[in-house]
Amino acid sequence: MSKTIKCHVCSGEMKPYVGPRHNRRFGMFLAGAGVVSTLFWIGPVLGIPLMAMGGYMAGSKRKLFVCSDCHTAIERLEVKMEPKGRTAKQAKETVEAEAV
Numbered sequence: 001m002s003k004t005i006k007c008h009v010c011s012g013e014m015k016p017y018v019g020p021r022h023n024r025r026f027g028m029f030l031a032g033a034g035v036v037s038t039l040f041w042i043g044p045v046l047g048i049p050l051m052a053m054g055g056y057m058a059g060s061k062r063k064l065f066v067c068s069d070c071h072t073a074i075e076r077l078e079v080k081m082e083p084k085g086r087t088a089k090q091a092k093e094t095v096e097a098e099a100v
């Protein structure tokens, strides 16, 4: 069973797309700077957090739906419901994002 999402701008078909959440190159740069500073300069106090941050930025992804016609993108957020939910208002929230 597959569900399709219709674009609310042009009613085109929206396709799932997984893209990087942050600038991957900047994340790699941070991780690289972390390694360098761990080896040469200030040491692991600064280097290890830099590496962790860089690794996170390079690796984290987000799920999007992108319209195949007008390239409008919506981000898909997994909303965790509380176990004794008061009111299940929205199972899924969508946030509009600019097309990549």
Ligand SMILES: [Zn+2]
Residues within 6 Å of the ligand: 007, 008, 009, 010, 011, 012, 067, 068, 069, 070, 071, 072
């Ligand atoms: Zn569209």
